[in-house]
Structures are given as structure tokens and as C-alpha cells.
Amino acid sequence: MADWTDTIPEAAQAYIQGRHLDEVECIVSDLAGVARGKAMPGPKFAKQSHFYLPNSIFLQTITGDWADIEGEAWTEPDMVLTPDFNTATAAPWTGDVTLQVIHDINDQDGNPVPISPRNVLKRVVKLYQDKGWTPVVAPEMEFFLVARNTNPALPIEPPMGRSGRRAAARQAYSMSAVDEYGPVIDDIYDFAELQGFEIDGILQEGGAGQVELNMRHGDPVKLADEIFYFKRMIREAALRHDCYATFMAKPIEDEPGSAMHIHHSVVDSKTGVNIFSNPDGSETHYFQHFIGGLQHHLPSAIALLAPYVNSYRRYVRDHAAPINLAWARDNRTTGLRVPISGPDARRVENRLAGMDCNPYLGIAASLACGYLGLIEQRSPSQEFVGDAYDSDEGIPRGVNEALDLFAENTALRDVLGEQFCTAYSAVKSLEYKAFLQVISPWEREHLLLNV
Incomplete structure (x- = not known):
């Protein structure tokens, strides 16, 4: 022992x-x-x-x-x-x-099993390492605390707060809103400390009972492990206080969805210098190519970033979720955002991934797109100016379309591994087939007597 x-x-x-x-x-x-x-x-x-x-x-x-x-x-x-x-x-x-x-x-x-999600991420990280690069990520986790829901036929409701009222929406960054379910947050902090995990911050998001947890930047595999652990731990913290934590992309109608924003940078493995910045602080061609790779390959990777039918309910215009592949500096309406930072911390934020994705696969897919941009020397579009919700969408809007694009992108499949891609498509196709057998309340309400 x-x-x-x-x-x-x-x-x-x-x-x-x-x-x-x-x-x-x-x-x-x-x-x-x-x-x-x-x-x-x-x-x-x-x-x-x-x-x-x-x-x-x-x-x-x-x-x-x-x-x-x-x-x-x-x-x-x-x-x-x-x-x-x-x-x-x-x-x-x-x-x-x-x-x-x-x-x-x-x-x-003794060979790594290629369909293991953790091995898929390790495979992508090794491709960077073979080029003398070290990828760095910083994930953001969004999730909802909701009232217990033991009947799937009933809509999800926000949790009851300490005030005796249900958590209110449209209270982003409100400290009072977070205090409504403070005991759950306290347990999350306590559990994280016992587990040795560092939380960069917790805040109230825009949805009723919606919370965002930020993590420090670091090694992709280590942070994916932590998200994997965090999801289970947050659920357990919620259950202690008679509510659920859910990582569904869109659990409540007319509320924002939950994302797993992924911040990316790449450093030189020998020097530790961010390859996105020149010595004078300006942006490098690597920075442009990384964005270009995301723009070109992300439509084919959406099947991994939005893995369920519910995932696509999050992509709603003007509803705190990007629906496009535009990029811009400090603009949260674009799918790809460049946050304000110094040259050493220059990074690209992918805002398309849903919190319902497997963290290993979401990070692997996003890094794979950026890697291909670096290798193929992809040029990005012009920086978007204004409200990108008015731009073309550019991403698939359903599981079938996403899986078709995933099947067609041979470069992406080569990076992720063909055996994994084949298994993933088979699983997701079967899930979608099962979903199509379910008749929804909307269909019964509007079609039963009217068509």
C-alpha cells in the first residue's frame, strides 16, 4: 500500500x-x-x-x-x-x-486503444509535440443547477433559492444570484480543495440557476481529466442540497445554453515562448493559421462539440451562443474570440463547444482543427466587425448534417484516428435513430388534432 x-x-x-x-x-x-x-x-x-x-x-x-x-x-x-x-x-x-x-x-x-477518448486527446497532443510545440488550453465550464426532476415528461425548473423563490434569469454576474444557492457553491469549493483542483473563479451566468466555473490554463490531458472529475463532483454537491446539476446544452426553454468555451495557445516546447506572438508583441503567422484551421475544419468537428440532438438547441441567434465561424478581438458574438491579453498570453477562444460534449473529445477536436490550420497554413477570413449574429451561420444545425461533414473530412479523421471516428459515428447514428422513435409533446399538441 x-x-x-x-x-x-x-x-x-x-x-x-x-x-x-x-x-x-x-x-x-x-x-x-x-x-x-x-x-x-x-x-x-x-x-x-x-x-x-x-x-x-x-x-x-x-x-x-x-x-x-x-x-x-x-x-x-x-x-x-x-x-x-x-x-x-x-x-x-x-x-x-x-x-x-x-x-x-x-x-x-500494449498499444493504446484508439477509440478511448483520453487516448484520442493524447494522440492529438503528440502531433503537436512532434512538431516541437506544446498546446495549452483553459476551459470554462457552464452548467445549471435545477430543481429535482424525477419525471422526464415534465419541464426542467430552476432550483429553489435560500429566499424561497426560484432562481431568476438574466442576472449575469450577480453576487446575490450566486448566494441563492451558496451552500452548493461552498461544497464545490470544499470538494475541489480536497481533490487538489484549482478553480480560477465561479460566477452567475445569464440563465436561471446557471453557473460558470473557470479553470486555470495548462496541459490539455490534465485539464480534461479535471473536467471529467468536476462534472461528477458538481453533481454530487448539488444532490447534497436537494437539487440537480446538469450539463445538458439546453435544459430549460427560453434560457441560454451551457457552453464549454476552450481557450487555446501554443508554446515552443524548448523555449516556452507563445508562438502566437512575435518578439515585438505583434501577432505571428502561426496565430493566423490557427484561426484559419478552426474556421475551415470546425464545421466537420461540430459532431464532437455538439454530440446530441439537444446540443443544437443551444445555437440560437442573439441568445448568448455563437452560430458562426467569424473571428474578432474581444467580441462575444463571434464563434472565435481573441480575448484581451498581453503578447505572452495571446490565445484564441473557441465558443462553439457545448458543455454536454466529452471534455477529452471536445478539446481534442478543437486542437485538431487548430493543428491542421498550422500544418496547412490556412489563412483566416478578415476580422469581423460588429454584431456577428447578423453574419452567415456556417455550422451544421443538426446531428445528421454534422455527422455527414464529419465523415467527409479525411484530414480531421486522420488526426483523430480513423478507428475512433468510425466507432463514434456508429454510436451517434444509433442515438439519433433512437431519438426519432420518440414522439414529443410539441407534436402531440400541434399535430394530433390539426393536421
């Missing part, structure tokens, strides 16, 4: 110090970002170096169905899962002393 616990992060060591470690949760992310794996007693975990899961966990849809890959036999071979001790962190909401550990996933020959 002492051997492996000596290698885990300080926060995890502090959490179990002087206590009996009851349980270790051995987890990985599936395509949806759901934690899959096994829980085992702490002493048992200490005695084994790996365990197995079938590769079919990456072919399961959000509804629990299983997708088939054309031309491949359904044999469900085992994958080998090995703990990445750098990811060990507390699960402080549990009743006993529990640690979570994300595992690396290889096949039985």
Missing part, C-alpha cells in the same frame, strides 16, 4: 493520511464522458497492477444500446487498464474514505 500511495498527488496523500483507505474507484471515460470501471477495496487495489474491461464500453450509446461496426465481429475483447497514479484524487462525497484513479487503456499487445 505504501509503495503506490507515495506516488500519488499531494492532495490525495493528504486526504488518506492517518486514515484507512476503504475503496479505490478505477475509472475511465466512455464516449459520452460517463465514468465506467470498477470499485475495489483499497487493500485489493494495492495488490494488482491492472484489470480488464471489454472494448464494448466505447460502443454503448447514452440510452444504453450497443452500436455495431460494419465489417467487425462482435467479440468484445478485453482491454488492459493500468492506473495513472498522477490522476489519483479524493471522492470526498462518499461515506467512506475513497480515492478515484483514471486508468490508461491499452490493448493486449
Whole structure:
């Protein structure tokens, strides 16, 4: 036991110090970002170096169905899962002393399993590294706290605040609005501290009960791991206070949706210098090419950034969500925004990703588009001036269209890996087929007696 616990992060060591470690949760992310794996007693975990899961966990849809890959036999071979001790962190909401550990996933020959979302992101990061670059990201997480909803047929409602009223909309940046559900926020801070995660800030967003959590910039894989952990932790914090946390892109009608804005920069691996800035502080051709790559390839990557039917309900004109591929400095109506910063922190913010996307895949897709722009030396459009909601949309508006564009972009599929892309498309197509079998309340209200 002492051997492996000596290698885990300080926060995890502090959490179990002087206590009996009851349980270790051995987890990985599936395509949806759901934690899959096994829980085992702490002493048992200490005695084994790996365990197995079938590769079919990456072919399961959000509804629990299983997708088939054309031309491949359904044999469900085992994958080998090995703990990445750098990811060990507390699960402080549990009743006993529990640690979570994300595992690396290889096949039985020791090769990374290409359809694992974490491996897809590692693949993209390595492409940068092979060019002498280090990608840096800073994600923003938006989510809603909502009243408990045990009947899916009923609309989602905002949570009840400490005032006895339901959380109000259109209160962006209001401290009083955040105070309405302060106990949940307090638990999020407390859990984050115990898990060793650094929160850059929490604020009230524009929707009723909508919160934004900002994270410090850093390594893409590490931050994707943290978002993966944060989603589970935030849900647990909400449940302690008789409400839900949801990362749906659009949970409440007529309210803004929830995004996962991704800030990108790229530094020279040897010097640590931001390649987006010249020594005199001006913008480099790398900066322009990165934006050009995002503009050219993002339509094909929307299938990963907006993975569900509900995702496209977020893309509403004049509703705090970009619907275009325009870029501009300090302009939140564009899909690609260049925030105010000094030369060292020059970066590009991709505002198109929804919070419902798998963090590994959302970050991988966005970085892949920027990488292709650098390699292909893509030139961006002219900087947009004015309200970009009046511009052409330029992005797919539904799952089918998004998957068609995803299938056609051979350059993007080569970066992400063809085996992954094939599996992802199969899963998403099956999910969409299941959705089409559901008759909605809108259809019953307006079509039952009128057509």
C-alpha cells in the first residue's frame, strides 16, 4: 500500500493520511464522458497492477444500446487498464474514505486503444509535440443547477433559492444570484480543495440557476481529466442540497445554453515562448493559421462539440451562443474570440463547444482543427466587425448534417484516428435513430388534432 500511495498527488496523500483507505474507484471515460470501471477495496487495489474491461464500453450509446461496426465481429475483447497514479484524487462525497484513479487503456499487445477518448486527446497532443510545440488550453465550464426532476415528461425548473423563490434569469454576474444557492457553491469549493483542483473563479451566468466555473490554463490531458472529475463532483454537491446539476446544452426553454468555451495557445516546447506572438508583441503567422484551421475544419468537428440532438438547441441567434465561424478581438458574438491579453498570453477562444460534449473529445477536436490550420497554413477570413449574429451561420444545425461533414473530412479523421471516428459515428447514428422513435409533446399538441 505504501509503495503506490507515495506516488500519488499531494492532495490525495493528504486526504488518506492517518486514515484507512476503504475503496479505490478505477475509472475511465466512455464516449459520452460517463465514468465506467470498477470499485475495489483499497487493500485489493494495492495488490494488482491492472484489470480488464471489454472494448464494448466505447460502443454503448447514452440510452444504453450497443452500436455495431460494419465489417467487425462482435467479440468484445478485453482491454488492459493500468492506473495513472498522477490522476489519483479524493471522492470526498462518499461515506467512506475513497480515492478515484483514471486508468490508461491499452490493448493486449500494449498499444493504446484508439477509440478511448483520453487516448484520442493524447494522440492529438503528440502531433503537436512532434512538431516541437506544446498546446495549452483553459476551459470554462457552464452548467445549471435545477430543481429535482424525477419525471422526464415534465419541464426542467430552476432550483429553489435560500429566499424561497426560484432562481431568476438574466442576472449575469450577480453576487446575490450566486448566494441563492451558496451552500452548493461552498461544497464545490470544499470538494475541489480536497481533490487538489484549482478553480480560477465561479460566477452567475445569464440563465436561471446557471453557473460558470473557470479553470486555470495548462496541459490539455490534465485539464480534461479535471473536467471529467468536476462534472461528477458538481453533481454530487448539488444532490447534497436537494437539487440537480446538469450539463445538458439546453435544459430549460427560453434560457441560454451551457457552453464549454476552450481557450487555446501554443508554446515552443524548448523555449516556452507563445508562438502566437512575435518578439515585438505583434501577432505571428502561426496565430493566423490557427484561426484559419478552426474556421475551415470546425464545421466537420461540430459532431464532437455538439454530440446530441439537444446540443443544437443551444445555437440560437442573439441568445448568448455563437452560430458562426467569424473571428474578432474581444467580441462575444463571434464563434472565435481573441480575448484581451498581453503578447505572452495571446490565445484564441473557441465558443462553439457545448458543455454536454466529452471534455477529452471536445478539446481534442478543437486542437485538431487548430493543428491542421498550422500544418496547412490556412489563412483566416478578415476580422469581423460588429454584431456577428447578423453574419452567415456556417455550422451544421443538426446531428445528421454534422455527422455527414464529419465523415467527409479525411484530414480531421486522420488526426483523430480513423478507428475512433468510425466507432463514434456508429454510436451517434444509433442515438439519433433512437431519438426519432420518440414522439414529443410539441407534436402531440400541434399535430394530433390539426393536421
